[in-house]
Amino acid sequence: MINAFLVFNGQGQPRLTKFYTQLDTQIKQRLISEIFTLVSNRPPGSCNFLPLPPLLAPPANADPQQHNDVPSLVTYRHYATLYFIVISTSTESPLALIDLIQVYVEALDRLFENVCELDLIFNFETLHATLGEMIVGGVVVETNLDRIVAGVKAQGTVAKRPVNEGRGSGGAGGFASAVGAGLGMGGMVWHGR
Known part of the structure; x- marks a missing residue:
């Protein structure tokens, strides 16, 4: 089960x-x-998943079979100026969660065309709508990129005039062109951590 999905900029401000x-x-x-x-x-070069800090981790003397739904794993990806982080139970596959983050980033890039941090700030409804198409109640319900994007567009939550309209690919916020350069897609680059 997914317990939380977080996005931060490089200065630690939650987006x-x-x-x-x-x-x-x-x-x-x-x-x-x-x-x-x-x-x-x-x-740099560290693995993209690690144990949850003691704040929410189950007690050391706890029976592991009784705590399958207790948050215990942090999975993240760093794209240029943003960190995408998932807190989950040990029953979730860290590799599947890394893929889930990638699908989320790709969906945002399709919705905003060269997404940047300003898009995330001024269009938070689209962030939540995209996540809502993918995760319901902590359970992943959709990972097909085309269906996610179509679902968000059908809700009408995508800004008609994106914040980054008229900017080049190196626009404010600056992580938009990186995925395209690094992964053959249109937006952010994975820094390999």
């Missing part, structure tokens, strides 16, 4: 925080701060 598990507001705030620090301080 999207979606929790699928009920948590106290103070714990959410501490978790957001600790997760960004944990992920952003990882050396």
Whole structure:
């Protein structure tokens, strides 16, 4: 089960925080701060998944069979100026979660055409709608890129005039052209971490 999906810019400012598990507001705030620090301080070349910090991890003496739904894994990808992070239970495949993040990024790039950080700031409805097409109640329900994009467009949540309209591929925010250059798609590049 997915417990949370988070997006941060390089300075640690949250651009999207979606929790699928009920948590106290103070714990959410501490978790957001600790997760960004944990992920952003990882050396280049590090693996893209790691154990959850003790804030939400199950107690050491807990029976593992009774805690399959307890958050225990952090999976992330770093694209130019943004970190995309998924907090999940140990029952989720980290490799599948990395693919899920990639599909989310590709969907945003299709919806905004050369997506940049400003698109995420000013069109947060599209961020949530895209995530809502993919994940419901912490369960992945769709990973087909065409169906996700069509579903978001059908909701009418995509801005008619994207924020980055009229900018070149190196527009403000600057991570738009990187996926196309690095992965043969239209938007962000994966930094291989």
